[in-house]
Amino acid sequence: MRHFFSVGGESALAQVMCRKPLLAFDFDGTLTPIVSRPEQAFASKAVALRLHALSQLLPVAIVTGRTIEDARERLGFVPTYLIGNHGAQDENDPVKTAFLCEGLNPLREALQAHQAELAAAGVRVEDKGLSIALHYRLSRKRAQAVTLIHNLLAPLGSLIKVFAGKMVVNAMAKDAPDKADALRTLVQRSGASCAFFAGDDVNDEPVFAAAAEDWFTVRVGRDDPTSKAKYFLDGPSEMATLLDCMLAALSK
Template identity: 25%
Template sequence: MTNQDVVMPDIAAAAAMPGSSGRAPLFACRGAAAVSASSMLGGGGAAYQAAVVAHVAPVPSIRPCASWVVEAMRASSPTRPAAAAAAAVDVEYDAWTRKHPSALGSFEQVAAAASGKRVVVFLDYDGTLSPIVADPDMAFMSDEMRAAVRDVAEHFPAAIVTGRCVDKVQSFVGLPELYYAGSHGMDIKGPSSNEEEDTKILLQPAREFLPVINKAYKALMEKTKSTPGARVENNKFCLSVHFRCVDEKRWNPLAEQVKAVLRDYPELKLTQGRKVLEIRPSIMWDKGKAVEFLLKSLGFDDDRRDVLPVYIGDDRTDEDAFKVLRKRGQGLGILVSKCAKETDASYSLQDPAEVMEFLVRLVQWKLRRSSSAMRPRV
């Protein structure tokens, strides 16, 4: 089957799975620190969308207290350790990497796990393919990284799974041959044959929330404009309140502002990412559900044992995908981090540079195997 062959799954069953719990706080840091489916199914889109919404049970909305929000903000923004504590941090990180070894240093183990299986590659964007930057509109990937991702998509089914608006991340990546799951998997599109052709919308399970999300966006823009450095990003099916450029002394007032807005929108819930607060629809849908949907769309159901999903991400929101792979009993989660964190990932990489090296080695491994298979036996 090629990367373009798509079989639509029974998404209603997939959507009914329980939601995942939140992650524990970060430990010390090492170093510097469905729109209608008629476009694919030929009709019945309204019924399809209704089935998705009906089977995605609302999550009880818990109004976040400001103190919890601020603690979460601090947890995602570890400070550089003092010299006296740096050695202890390094010891902790070294112990952590024994549980979550480098995917580069353990590449032979990764290759052994992939042997004889169809590898499917899932990639987060910010902090994974591009560095984390102060201005989210400037989070560009390098030409070398783009070439590495292009090579991956040529040899494996591949998808970008991100909290970003799908249109924005498509413009950053610029590779039409990929699958894209934006807004934490709430806006999923399939590959197109060229950059000018529109990608196919596969699923938008939170489409009915668009009006309230737009209202909340305007309210957050107005409410947070008094906080220097705060930035609200509209990612279509979710909102991101970036506080990377906000003085830590202003975090508590910013949390109060976000809390005040959310009181008026009980349909939305607050989650935490890497130096960002995320406001999302209160449905049981996340990056893990997006991975399940894409695997089913590709015909790789849970009972297929000849498939190896590989998910690489750096954020707390990627833990939902790591958890899905662990639950399936197959697949490799790779956390991009220089910090020791509680994670369901099996392996680790330190930064986007190592991610690129890993992707290059994965393609080289595939080419060697293909060359060996084609070589005539004597």
């Protein structure tokens, strides 16, 4: 990865912008900093205003681990597309949404049976319908919490897929689409010739790994030197400046 604000980054982005790409962004850790309590995260006015301006010129998508309903209240603008639950929640496909939600019922039963243990370990269970997040950021016994989580999930390995995040373990139905699947669908739906995508976490790596050569990918944070993203930002604080570069490229 190369830092976006280095030789070649801005000019490469300008070339992609000339092709009228789909612009897609993760939310937490990308458009807004990670916070200890997810309900306190909102896009800043600076970022929201720039994304609104871009959405008047190109299709803008938010592809987030949050539910669509939760994310919508935090953006400060109306995106062209909003995909939730790590790529699995698409308002255009309610039948599949219901099917994937039911696929997590065995996990719900297991978590209910061990509710007291999870609470004692400081694990907060967030059921988002198509995914279940097991947060341990506020736990005083993080190692114990992670062990408990994985012990509970292991017997369900044939039914679910599990991936880590920043102080969270996520579980979804085995055949649920990921963010890479969602981006491919949105590129086709929008009619765009290529895509820009920015994300910050493990569940964004499938997009970076599967991106076509002419896609522009950015990881927010330099914490993973093995990331398949082409460029990186030091943190969400640099996002508004990157959005300015997009708007400037479109104005030429």
